[in-house]
Amino acid sequence: MLEGDTVTAQPQPSYESRLAYSFERTERLRKIGKALAYLILTAWAVMSLLPIYFTFIMSFDNLGKSLTMRDVRFWPLEPSLKNFRDLFQLDAPFWLEKRPVMRWFINSALVATIPTISNLIFDSMGGYALAKLKFPGRNLIFLSIVATMMIPGFVTFIPLYRMMHEYAWMDTYWALLFPGFAGVGGIFLMKQNIQTLPTSVLEAARIDACSEFKIYWRIVLPTAKPILAIIGITSFMGGWNSYFWPYLVSKSKKMLTLQAGLSSLMGAGISGMPPSLTDYGIVMAAAVIAAIPMIIVFFIFQKYVVQGITVGAVKG
Template identity: 40%
Template sequence: MIEPIGHVRAGVRPAQRRRRLHWSAIWGKWAAVAVLVVTAVVALFPMYWLFANAFTPISGTPPLTPILVPAFRLDNFARLLGGTKYYANWMLNSLVVALAITAWHVIFDTMAGYAFAKRRFPGRNLLFWVLLSTLMIPVHVTLIPLYLITRRIGLVDTLGGVILPGTAVVFGIFLMRQYIQTLPSELEEAARVDGAGELRIFWEIILPLCKPAVASLAIFTFVRFWNDFLWPLIVLNTPQNYTLTVGVANLQGEFMTDWGVIFSGAALAALPTIVFFLAFQRYFLEGVRMGAIKG
């Protein structure tokens, strides 16, 4: 018995529609992959060019065309470490500054975030919004008064003068408050019923639960102050007190510049942040996600 044409079309059309949707999904995925690959290449190519120049002997002006295949020689690094007197000092100074500020923010911002998220005290919301409003003030507006204060207390040309203003950044308080607000309050109430004090609740309950947020805060803070350039450039005057970013920038000469040394110095300066990102990239993504949590 021959079925009516309408029945055949009714059976064919859903199959065709499924095939079209299947191929549309496949092409959509490939298009997304292509866009991501192109974006990654564009974003990473300057870093690749930096390392390619660092491993290629350069005399005089570097080539304007990109070096796609480096020579994999250490001539530039040998001249950097052998001819730059204070490079080890710059590396150590940057480590001291970045680690000191990071340790401060991990401890202080976590405690402040816990207080704003879970404790009740008069003016809590007003104080938090006042602190948060300081993020809207451009850094350049505060450079002159900050320098005058630093000079008044005798911290110009010292690492303390670089570290002290870095402890006043309030982004970590906002980050930790947003995360701690998502933790269930029943845990604290149960601990109080068992006789635990506030300090014990913080160290034994809140802090272990905040490990992803603390790791994100530590990474963000370390990367930021490791790469900080403007304020160390203003407050540091003596070459042995320079941080790595300022020291590498000062390798450029007035009449002649060894670009190979500058490329190698910049490549070594970038290594710690690259290692941090590769080791803890999931915490970077977690930190970005936490910033969107509704408080």
């Protein structure tokens, strides 16, 4: 360095400017990450909805007895309701005549609605008794309920099957309905939810000469609507989608549920129908019919489901 030269110091950025730059950089990265997350979730949602969309579209197409990738279209070539007419036997082919789809639909409706109603009644009563009533063995009963929740459902099929056989309930509605009249999972959820209800409210109702049933009906049930909605939806969907148990206890095709009966439309070996006779358009129409009730029930009670999830997240 020559004599007389001056050194100019570079101004250092202030703490505030460095903090602002760091904040802007973090905010930019957060927005990029959020955009990528939305992009991935949107792509995942579209991929999940595509099979449902193609099933719906192909139910209005004349697929016949062959199904290839060329038949997967975004819009049917000749839209018609023929598959639905054939499904409900308005113009049924010969192989569908011995498969009463309307009877299967009614069976599924019964298996879904009656156990759902009984679940809502018995689960809420059991949860209220375990949460707010004092009686000998209450804790032991609750522990037994929790223990049974760890047993896989398929393990109970053999004793239930023997019970149905001993009671001569095979191929009857009793065999389809009885195993679903109450569920330990619903009792557990109701007990945990009702336990958060202040006991002072119930004591005040008892002082006002309210009976236990009136307390249960007027106070407990209205506060437990979100949990009741979750129990109702899961019970309904479980009953509507039941396949193995109805097929196990039904000796005749007329006692099958819709999900179990649909397998006989596929020529899957258990139906006795050659696979070459499978009309895939009718199968797609049946799948659409089977999905409609679950979609309707979910959208009707969606508000309560969201409330139940929120309550569970806060109180858990």
